[in-house]
Amino acid sequence: MQDLETKLKEVRARPQQSKRILIVTDGVFSMDGDIAPLDKIVNLAQQFDCVTYVDDAHGDGVLGEHGRGITNHFKLDGKVDFDMGTFSKGFGTMGGYVACSKTAKKYLLNKSRTWLLTGSHSPAVVAASIASLELLEKSNKLVRKLWKNTKYYKKRVKELGFDTGFSETPITPIMTYESDKARLMSERLFEEGVFALPIVFPMVAKDKARIRTMINADHSREDLDFAIEKIEKVGKELGIIK
Numbered sequence: 001m002q003d004l005e006t007k008l009k010e011v012r013a014r015p016q017q018s019k020r021i022l023i024v025t026d027g028v029f030s031m032d033g034d035i036a037p038l039d040k041i042v043n044l045a046q047q048f049d050c051v052t053y054v055d056d057a058h059g060d061g062v063l064g065e066h067g068r069g070i071t072n073h074f075k076l077d078g079k080v081d082f083d084m085g086t087f088s089k090g091f092g093t094m095g096g097y098v099a100c101s102k103t104a105k106k107y108l109l110n111k112s113r114t115w116l117l118t119g120s121h122s123p124a125v126v127a128a129s130i131a132s133l134e135l136l137e138k139s140n141k142l143v144r145k146l147w148k149n150t151k152y153y154k155k156r157v158k159e160l161g162f163d164t165g166f167s168e169t170p171i172t173p174i175m176t177y178e179s180d181k182a183r184l185m186s187e188r189l190f191e192e193g194v195f196a197l198p199i200v201f202p203m204v205a206k207d208k209a210r211i212r213t214m215i216n217a218d219h220s221r222e223d224l225d226f227a228i229e230k231i232e233k234v235g236k237e238l239g240i241i242k
């Protein structure tokens with residue numbers, strides 16, 4: 001945030017070069033599972049008269065009341081200029097949305113080439129997206145279950161001695177640091193019945209390889225215990241934990 005503030009000051013000091021500034025951020029970061037400090041970003045945006053854009057692909061259905069996303073999590077409803085999300089993650093379908101002003105909407109509908117020149121989704125996909133949305137609107141049950149599962153799983157994995165990095169969400173990296181170890185751990189887990197993909201350079205820095213585990217609302221306590229047991233077994237085998 002300090003770096004952002006420094007940059008905004010620098011750019012605003014050269015008014016002829018900076019009419020409009022757009023601050024773009026992810027809501028939930030997909031590799032570490034940490035959350036953007038959107039409250040601070042919006043404050044800075046107001047202070048320096050900037051436009052804000054949040055990509056909440058991993059926050060929808062996860063953060064906020066009824067999974068409304070990061071904007072709602074920070075109680076900033078209506079205060080982010082472009083609130084974009086996808087239905088291909090938490091919603092389990094396809095497609096996405098941009099929530100913005102009517103003027104910006106008009107502009108996007110006329111200027112977004114990928115939107116203009118692509119066929120629409122099939123009715124089945126649209127119906128499934130609407131059904132996901134209705135489930136979330138009707139009750140907070142799935143979101144609560146997701147967080148209950150997440151807290152349980154994270155606590156147990158940390159107790160085993162694994163490093164889960166900066167994660168604050170259901171995206172839970174398990175650090176192996178070395179790329180080969182991440183690949184091997186993923187392979188071994190798959191043999192044991194657990195699906196967790198390795199994340200290696202260039203998706204993350206060379207010494208920050210990991211496997212990425214993801215918790216969902218449909219996991220039962222038995223599913224989680226099964227996964228934890230296998231992660232412990234393979235972690236010991238590969239010398240990641242003692």
Ligand SMILES: *Cc1c(COP(=O)(O)O)cnc(C)c1O
Nearest residue numbers: 026030055057086087088095096
């Ligand atoms: C997955 C993802 C998207 C786009 O998702 P689609 O599957 O193309 O709808 C956009 N932004 C981020 C950060 C994502 O993780």
